[in-house]
Amino acid sequence: MARHVVAPVDELPPGSRKSIEIDGRPIMVFNVKGEFFGLLNRCPHQGAALCEGPLIGLASSSDPGEIEYTKLGEILRCPWHGWEFDIRTGQSYCDPRRFRVRAYPVNVEAGTNLVKGPYVAETIKVAVESNYVVVDL
Numbered sequence: 001m002a003r004h005v006v007a008p009v010d011e012l013p014p015g016s017r018k019s020i021e022i023d024g025r026p027i028m029v030f031n032v033k034g035e036f037f038g039l040l041n042r043c044p045h046q047g048a049a050l051c052e053g054p055l056i057g058l059a060s061s062s063d064p065g066e067i068e069y070t071k072l073g074e075i076l077r078c079p080w081h082g083w084e085f086d087i088r089t090g091q092s093y094c095d096p097r098r099f100r101v102r103a104y105p106v107n108v109e110a111g112t113n114l115v116k117g118p119y120v121a122e123t124i125k126v127a128v129e130s131n132y133v134v135v136d137l
């Protein structure tokens with residue numbers, strides 16, 4: 001599995017989202033209260049761009065007239081027909097056995113782990129001795 005840089009953490013503050021394309025696949029990344037999640041940006045129903053939908057909570061009921069909201073900000077509602085998906089897993093709440101959105105792991109890594117490319121210039125040791133800059137070949 002290849003790693004791909006999405007953005008500096010400062011560009012994705014809590015409550016924000018970003019859609020990108022990786023190897024031809026539309027991906028969306030969300031920052032929910034400091035946790036990052038990635039989903040395929042395509043609804044399994046009719047292909048809407050899920051990143052345009054709102055993040056809501058999960059409504060459940062134990063008794064008639066009693067509605068409780070959990071997972072606040074963790075359920076993504078499709079902007080076209082309202083199917084709902086858990087952004088942690090991609091699970092659908094319309095038909096969990098048949099439909100899900102592919103979820104991708106998202107991590108925060110130090111830049112020093114990512115910037116080492118194959119193109120490295122030859123380095124030469126330089127020192128200052130008394131008042132002279134000295135190159136060590």
Ligand code: FES
Binds near residue numbers: 047048078082
């Ligand atoms: S395209 Fe997403 S619910 Fe229909």
